[in-house]
Amino acid sequence: MSEEQIRSLENQFEARIARDEKIEPKDWMPEKYRKTHIRQMSQHAHSEVVGMLPEGNWITRAPSLRRKVALLAKVQDEAGHGLYLYSACETLGISRDELYDQLHSGKAKYSSIFNYPTVTWADMGAIGWLVDGAAIINQVPLCNTSYGPYARAMIRVCKEESFHQRQGYEIMIKLANGTPEQKELAQDALNRWWWPSLMMLGPTDAESIHTEQSMKWKLKRKSNDDLRQQFIDQTVPQAELIGLTIPDPDLKWNEEKGCYDFGEINWDEFWQVVKGHGPCNKERMKARVGAWEEGEWVRDAAMAHAEKKQERKQKQAV
């Protein structure tokens, strides 16, 4: 194809997206569109999968059966979300194996929030309330993104996600209304998860390298700073309602702007964690790679069994 032909195809493509048409797997698309989508969708899928680890840590120690079934169901949902997103990603012509390789070799990233440790039961509350809360804010606009398989996966993910946030907040309510020790646990969890949750909405707009193109392709509908403001404005009253204090001395309602002013985010910490120096980066990757490698014989045995059954069936047919 000549350069001119490609440019004409690209223009038609951009026009389709501007008209809110969806792009489907076999449609022509610019190579950059394919690559950007593989990057974002696989990062998203990896985050769901790695996100199971910090919570899996507490399943056996949940304080009641009610909490245990809920946490188990939430973690199972996350496995499911990872699978929806991986299979949507595979429609762009990359194999599941390549995607796993990228995660396990460290080439692909996942959400940095999962590199923080879950040291108390209250962390299950804080994760559901704050981390899933921030994730929902990130994800809802993606239900309208231009790539059909991604949008369809996100609709399913968002439908299932709201129970995650409610179960987390319920844990926080219970602890905040409990004994002084329980309330202290809840406050401590909020103190540790607040700032990393704000970082989840991504670098400031000035630092965000992908924003402009992503806006055009509807991979993004609002800027990181707008999403962060939305998250803060919706979460602060929820904290007040249950008597917890947001760990930010600069947090103040701004009457004029109609939103909260907030303190400086420690972006050095953010970039340190992204680069692999968070408290649990190594531990998470070790657990993930270990699970994959130790499961290899199971995957191979299942395949061998399937082949044997198939052969037996063919023999009987003769």
Place this chain on the structure above:
Amino acid sequence: MKQYLYIMSNKKNWPLWEIFVRSKNGLEHRHFGSLHAADAEMALENARDVYTRRNEGVSIWVVESKNITASNPENNGEMFEPAHDKVYRHPTFYDLPDEVKHM
């Protein structure tokens, strides 16, 4: 020899399956997504766990993805354009007096 080849190929990946779910009787099976499984039986079980955790289905079909033949959007012209100029296939093509309210 076959054994040897199997080992040499290092790993055999589970094939990809397309999942169709009927959400309730009276409705058609609809494409829900895809997943990897060693065989059809496992694909059904995995589809149950991945796509119907909240009563989304009463019936599941699984088809190995390689068995699906799909039209190519590049040929959409010759494939679908012949239908464009056949307005006489639609009821609004036919003129009726206003007195006939419903037909």
